[in-house]
Amino acid sequence: MACIDELAGRTALVTGSAQGLGAAVAQALHNAGARVLAWDVDEERNHATATRIDPGGVRVVPVCVDLADLDAVDRAYRWGRERFGPVDILVNNAARALPKLLWETTPAEWDQVFEVNVRAAFFLTRTVAVDMRAGGWGRVVNMASLAGQMARPTGAAYGASKAALIALTRVFAAELAPYGVTVNTIAPAMVDTPMVREIGKEAWAGLTAQVPVGRIAAPEEVARLAVHLAGPDAGFITGATYDINGGALMR
Template sequence: MLDTRLTGRTVLITGSAQGLGAALVRAFHAEGARIVAVDVDEAGNRALARELDPQGERVLPLRADLRDLDAVAGVCRAAEAWSPVDVLVNNAARPLAKSLWETTPEEWDDVFAVNLRAAFFLTRAVATGMRERGFGRVVNMASIAGQTARPTGAAYGSSKAALIALTRVFATELAPHGITVNAVSPAMVDTPMVRSIDADALAQLTAQVPLGRIATPDEVARLCLFLCSADSFITGATYDINGGALMR
């Protein structure tokens, strides 16, 4: 049985202030990890940190706009100065539901800057220390949108498909150093963003899921914990968690 306890490990999680990111922070914190929580929502991020860690010993909230590479570099420096990073979860994402005709160049660039470019440079930065220590775990939050074609998913779906490809490249390059890199690919997850969808549209989408419901954030977080196990022999994989919406 895999031991998912992370006592003594430091986990950097992006997009941490709410929804799936907050569930990830809670799950890793419950397993004994120190958390570097990164989000552009400073107030929400700090509130979660205070709730979980009133003494400020095991959760470090950092504000960063991941479209800014200087901010990405600053996050890495601050995290490593606080505690060397053992686990990275690239969860932050910029959603966009527009047809290919409506998507502007600026929107396209923003989506790729957050969903792909930030993941690349964050992973490369923290992997330096991971290589020296001979251990590391990276989980990239992909999406079913990167595996299927949707009418309004040109930028978002393309960025998530590219993230899956990037996962395999990093997994190949980092495997000799004891570092695993995997992707988790959810369909809809019960988050504030999803709950903002029109009720009838949400019901129609849910009806297309063979299990008849959408995933909870905790279910996705538990899968990430599994992939970050110290004795895991999994790397370069993409794990679907979609209730059967995509079977392969």
């Protein structure tokens, strides 16, 4: 569990912060003392989440940005840098899913998934890493998925994108290690989020039956791991993929 004020003085950027896992990570980083730039394309929901976490808007600022628009990403980053200073912690959490069979997936849909899940994460990390290298300290946490490690029907684009993100993590880790910057991946199985709850009771029961511990992860469990990897005690951990799947994949 993160210590209070463990990240005091640090600036974090979390993508996909409006709800679910991203909101939990933003909350946990705030609890640990960090300033948080909360990025999401859903302006209304993201603002509500940021206000719930930090009613005064002092340390959590919602930013509406479409990660597929790299010019908008660059503008949003520069604005946040002026507000809070250089970003010390980046959590690439935003993602698009596409539950379609192989032959049902169109080229445009494939590109849309990779646009956010891989392309945006790559270019945002590269942008933020410039300041991290200059400062001699940084933490990047990429949210991948069990889907990037295990084959499942209807998950070609999503699974391939998350596998690519795991590979990118290792490359960034190798290149940034000499500068005091660590880069790691968290690979959760299903997490109890509003999106997952929409699948219905029968599907929910089927999912939990596949997990040896007999339940789905709470967002806070994943968020606490993200905060640990973002903290001062994780400086010797880099290029790693952390499984948090209740035993669904043991290795």
